[in-house]
Amino acid sequence: MDVSDLRLSAEKLVHDIQVDDRLPVSCLSEETVNRLSIQTSLGDIVEVIPSIESSSSAKIHEIIVWAEGLLRNPHGIVQDSRTVDAAVATQKWITEALTPPKTFAPRSHTDPSIAPQDSHRISLMQTDPTFDVTAIDISRWSLMAVAGLRLLSHLTRLVPSLYESPLQGLVTSLASFTDSRDPWTRSEASGTANALLLDVLGRASATDPMALSKLLASLLQDRVKPSFTKTKNPSITEQGRKANYRQLDVMDFSNSEVELKPWKFRDVYIMTVFRWILGKLDVCSPIFYHVKADVKQETQIQEHWPLVIPPLMAVLDDEAISNKVKGCELLVTILKHTPSSLLQKTGIGEIFQDVLMPCLSYLPSLTSEEESVCLLDAVYPTLLVLLRTRFPGYEPTAKRMATLDQILRVGILHGFSQAGEYVKIATVLMYTLSELIEEMGIMSVSHLKDLLPIVSGILSSPFGPAHPRLLLAAALALQAIILNNWPRISYYRGEVLKGLAICWCTINEDTRKSNDLDNVKIAVRQDIRLLRESVGTNIVELVDVDQLLRGDPQLSDLLITGNQCG
Secondary structure: OOHHHHHHHHHHHHHHHHHOOOOOOOOOOHHHHHOOOOOEOHHHHHHHOOOOOOOOHHHHHHHHHHHHHHHHOOOOEOOOOOHHHHHHHHHHHHHHHOOOOHHHOEOOOOOOOOOOOOOOEOOOEOOEOOEOOEHHHHHHHHHHHHHHHHHHHHHHHHOHHHHHOOOHHHHHHHHOOOOOOOOOOOHHHHHHHHHHHHHHHHHHHHHOOOHHHHHHHHHHHHHHHHHHOOOOOOOEOOOOOEOOOOOOOOOOOOOOHHHHOHHHHOOOOHHHHHHHHHHOOOOOOHHHOOOOHHHHHHHHHHHHHHHHHHHHHHHHOOOOHHHHHHHHHHHHHHHOOOOHHHHHHHOHHHHHHHHHHHHHHOOOOOOOHHHHHHHHHHHHHHHHHHHHHHOOOOOOOHHHHHHHHHHHHHHHHHHHHHHOOOHHHHHHHHHHHHHHHHHHHHHHHHHHHHHHHHHHHHHOOOOHHHOHHHHHHHHHHHHHHHHHOHHHHHHHHHHHHHHHHHHHHHHHHOOOOOHHHHHHHHHHHHHHHHHHHHHOOOHHHOHHHHHHHHHOHHHHHHHHHHHHHO
């Protein structure tokens, strides 16, 4: 087989993928590649590389598959005087070809060409339902990306001097494929990209200890910042600090939404690159090694602060729920590297909380249950991470307790009053309640009159066994309440016993048997033991219990047998 035969094989593979996108094959088989008997050079490959602008995606895909097969064959490439220059040109072409196109972005709601949603289009994000890309397009493109990343791997192995050339373009392209949740990235592509990045950064740092720090700064300045420049937030300054005087939020009608938010509607990959950069900020520069750890951390994150905070705020403040979720993930990553002193100096901690708190009101029926659960699942943990960063330790300071109180009232109590009948939302709220009670400690006692009826109501629901995860969350929340408020639990023991007793009977009478329900029964027994300890007497001696046993003897297994086992 010669080079032209290999080209025909690549053309056939791409054609087959175009016809049936379910094919799992992204590259030529080993058998096909090993049959190649004639060598070629990188210079010959460069001569047939087509222009990206004037070529179809199928043509580009074909060239990538063909070149990957050539470089994978250990005897397929002969090195000559053109090798290094050809390798640089090939690498540049691949990185441009693999840039995820804007068709992966949602159509702007203000786009005059927007059409009703096509049944063949897929909804990558429910809040942005119209896309120019189909499921078939995504599958074909992701297969091409796998082949392209393999080609980059072969190329850097063949010409190691590529590591010495400017790395910004290569790293940007590789970082675009580091998150397998992106529609253009398969798990195989993500693994290849991360392995290549590890190799590239390792080689660069070996020659220059400051290479990573310089690279991150250049990526933030030259790649990330331009995509977010027009997305302004009046609450912060350009330096990433709280604005002393909030500027008027004047709507810019001279530019379309697409022009104001290129990170969302054009440079769809830039958020993945941004996420990868933030994950690397914990690698401190050797120049700071002689400084204390907290000072060293603050010095490094503060160095990139003006380039990090404005993009983050743009994502968090976007109207799309999917972007708010991504913003929460980015914020948690940043907070891992941010000391509380920096949040206090910049005043940005308060701004973060102001942006996150309204998300707790994204509840049905204005927001679908699935979207609401997705957002609440991201926002509540982010708020708690932000709280622990702003107020380290468990000292019950006034600001810390006021923040916790606000989250509990605006989030948990309001959430149950507005959407408590939605099982998935109630489950998220119950698990969050446990964490909030642990953070508040005895200071949560003022909310017992509101919380215990909610928890008891969930436990005593006749439909509880159909939702064991919610029952377990309620039982665990009750444990947190008893442990942190035991001096006052005896006053509410009737409410507690009602919920636990009815829950126990309902589970015993239910014909469904599962490990989940068994876990609920274990948690209920533990609640009874904690109640006994908090009341300070044998639970059988309580009048309430005596009445319960006379009403339903099956409770003896919970109130007497379980009590003796404790």
